[in-house]
Amino acid sequence: MHVKNLLSLKNKVILITGGAGLYGSSMLEALAEADGKVITASRSLENAKTIVDEMKSRGLDVHAKYVDQADHASIIRLKDEIQAEFGGLDIFINNAVARPMRKYTDPLEAFAESMRVNATGMFDITREMADLIAKRGGGTIINIASMQGMFGADFKLYEGTEMDSPPDYHFHKGGMIALTKYLARKLAPQKIRVNCISPGGLFSNQPEPFLSRYKNKVPLGRMAGTDDIKGLIVFLASDASSYINGENILMDGGLHA
Numbered sequence: 001m002h003v004k005n006l007l008s009l010k011n012k013v014i015l016i017t018g019g020a021g022l023y024g025s026s027m028l029e030a031l032a033e034a035d036g037k038v039i040t041a042s043r044s045l046e047n048a049k050t051i052v053d054e055m056k057s058r059g060l061d062v063h064a065k066y067v068d069q070a071d072h073a074s075i076i077r078l079k080d081e082i083q084a085e086f087g088g089l090d091i092f093i094n095n096a097v098a099r100p101m102r103k104y105t106d107p108l109e110a111f112a113e114s115m116r117v118n119a120t121g122m123f124d125i126t127r128e129m130a131d132l133i134a135k136r137g138g139g140t141i142i143n144i145a146s147m148q149g150m151f152g153a154d155f156k157l158y159e160g161t162e163m164d165s166p167p168d169y170h171f172h173k174g175g176m177i178a179l180t181k182y183l184a185r186k187l188a189p190q191k192i193r194v195n196c197i198s199p200g201g202l203f204s205n206q207p208e209p210f211l212s213r214y215k216n217k218v219p220l221g222r223m224a225g226t227d228d229i230k231g232l233i234v235f236l237a238s239d240a241s242s243y244i245n246g247e248n249i250l251m252d253g254g255l256h257a
């Protein structure tokens with residue numbers, strides 16, 4: 001097959017959670033630019049609608065839905081809506097994240113709330129969407145983890161700022177990478193490939209001195225930009241990666257090379 005056809009997402013129905021976020025909106029745009037029919041679902045429906053309306057005005061086939069991935073009934077409602085309106089699902093991008101814990105010293109309740117959304121809820125929505133994909137005869141799931149799920153934080157980067165790298169985040173992102181490998185084997189008989197992307201930090205006007213310190217550590221000399229994940233997400237979603245299964249791709253500009 002021609003490589004342009006391998007990379008095309010034409011006739012594919014794609015769900016991305018949290019598609020109004022920073023990395024999420026880049027991936028939403030990329031998947032639609034590759035000709036996919038892309039639904040974003042998140043807890044902030046108004047933000048999702050604003051982004052979707054802007055992309056629709058550029059001719060992209062994008063749709064906004066509500067989901068709270070910590071609420072099983074809400075996941076089932078979304079699943080039913082996708083089946084009824086789009087006839088099923090081919091590709092699921094597990095991107096939403098909640099950040100109730102900000103610091104190591106935050107109360108345990110914040111850690112538990114993080115697990116409710118980012119561990120239990122994340123597994124719940126993945127299992128339900130995998131079921132939709134299986135009914136359609138197969139497809140692919142891509143988990144968006146983080147380099148923080150693979151490596152410990154360099155706390156010196158945050159000195160003199162309000163920033164920190166909270167422990168719940170390392171815990172559930174590490175779990176997501178392990179779950180990727182589990183699901184790659186579990187779902188392969190249903191013709192579902194499962195892969196993971198572990199991005200590095202995305203530039204979003206972080207304060208100095210964090211920014212200079214971080215850039216100095218990265219061999220490419222910069223934080224990730226919004227275009228950096230676009231090719232990778234389309235590649236993993238498409239048939240161009242049809243023999244890649246259970247892989248975790250680190251995208252950090254060489255920070256951990």
Ligand SMILES: NC(=O)c1ccc[n+]([C@@H]2O[C@H](COP(=O)([O-])OP(=O)(O)OC[C@H]3O[C@@H](n4cnc5c(N)ncnc54)[C@H](O)[C@@H]3O)[C@@H](O)[C@H]2O)c1
Nearest residue numbers: 018021022023024042043068069095096097098146201202
């Ligand atoms: N921004 C970075 O530097 C960075 C670096 C590495 C990895 N990541 C990962 O990339 C992904 C996207 O990150 P981002 O910074 O763009 O995220 P973000 O914080 O900008 O957006 C997160 C999205 O998740 C949604 N969300 C939160 N709780 C939800 C719930 N209970 N149900 C449904 N939706 C919910 C929010 O509405 C929002 O749209 C995340 O998985 C994140 O961990 C981000």
